[in-house]
Amino acid sequence: MRIRQMGFSQRLKAHRKILTLETLKFIAEYLKDRDARMAALRSGVPENYASRQGAWLKKHPIVLAALENELDEREELKLNKAIAEIERQMELCKELLGLQDY
Template identity: 75%
Template sequence: MLTLETLKFIVEYLKDGNAKQSAYRAGIPENYASRQGAWLKKQPMVVAALENDLDPRERLKLDKAIAEIERQMDICKEILGLQEF
């Protein structure tokens, strides 16, 4: 199952190929980022996504889509009273 964390990791990994930093930028705590990044990049869904040859325009669309998802998540958190989470 594709989670927001995994999707963010994929988008971040496409930027520089650094699993630890990509995991950290995807929201994984720094003390787990190295281990989680190494684990994520071995997952079949992630491997398949990373095999795609994306052009800069497609990468920009991904960045915009992630920003929109995060905006919608913030709206949901506000509605549910979960802003601190």
Template identity: 80%
Template sequence: MRIRQVGFSQRLKAHRKLLTLETLKFISEYRKDGDARMAALRSGVPENYASKQGAWLKKHPIVLASMEAELDDRELLKLQKHLNEIEKHMEACKEMLGLQDY
């Protein structure tokens, strides 16, 4: 029996209404300059997938909905601050659970 590996885009399609940390990072970066590839790179997507993943993410329903919100520079800085706090909490949880390599 052959096991079919589910691709990244198919997994995301299954979670169209689920906001992930990775999608949130992409939204924050994409709002800076509107360049999907560079936003994907800055949000942690490997370089060999950045163009494809950026193009896919900019069409994601959550990303599209988030782009409708008009944010000023102060709100964008606040968003980035919250993202940094989330990442710190994630790292603390990984350390607590012994998952630093994941």
């Protein structure tokens, strides 16, 4: 039996309704300068994958929907604060579950 690797379009379809912390960080960073590669780098994507991942994320339905909304500076600040709070809560959960290395 041969296992087939999921292609780009299948991955995009499979994850079109899932908002991850990484995608949320990308959206916040992309709003700063509209540079997908730099946004991917700033959101934690390794340098050797940043261009490809940034291009992929720009086409993500959740990202496209988020970019349709025009955010002012206050809303962007609230978004960044919310992301920081999510990251803090994630670290707390990792600590409780003994997953600090992940």
